[in-house]
Amino acid sequence: MKRLSFWHFLLLAIVVYFLLPVSQKFPVHAICGEYNICPSSTPIPTITPTPTPNCSRRPDGDADCNGVINDLDYNFWLSKIRGATSTCTYCSADFNNDTLVNLKDFEIWRLTRFN
Numbered sequence: 001m002k003r004l005s006f007w008h009f010l011l012l013a014i015v016v017y018f019l020l021p022v023s024q025k026f027p028v029h030a031i032c033g034e035y036n037i038c039p040s041s042t043p044i045p046t047i048t049p050t051p052t053p054n055c056s057r058r059p060d061g062d063a064d065c066n067g068v069i070n071d072l073d074y075n076f077w078l079s080k081i082r083g084a085t086s087t088c089t090y091c092s093a094d095f096n097n098d099t100l101v102n103l104k105d106f107e108i109w110r111l112t113r114f115n
């Protein structure tokens with residue numbers, strides 16, 4: 001049986017090297033860094049969108065869409081008048097839906113709140 005020459009052996013080693021998966025080609029520290037911190041195989045959680053609450057009472061002055069017209073809605077309206085921003089994506093103090101937050105919206109809230 002003929003023995004492999006050095007060059008045949010080297011060619012075979014190169015072919016085997018390229019057929020190996022990456023995890024077997026390099027030592028762990030070469031893939032995961034000096035401190036061996038490897039990414040886990042934990043699946044990435046999916047983001048579940050928060051459902052938008054029912055805002056059916058917005059035309060009555062319900063700024064936070066909780067179905068109740070109260071002082072919290074007034075406070076939200078007031079904060080908008082003062083130029084504050086909100087992290088609530090579905091809240092709005094524009095009760096008449098004219099794209100403005102002004103005294104007309106306050107009057108809508110007031111009529112509902114005190115009647």
Ligand SMILES: [Ca+2]
Binds near residue numbers: 063
């Ligand atoms: Ca409310």
Ligand SMILES: [Ca+2]
Binds near residue numbers: 097098099102
């Ligand atoms: Ca408005």
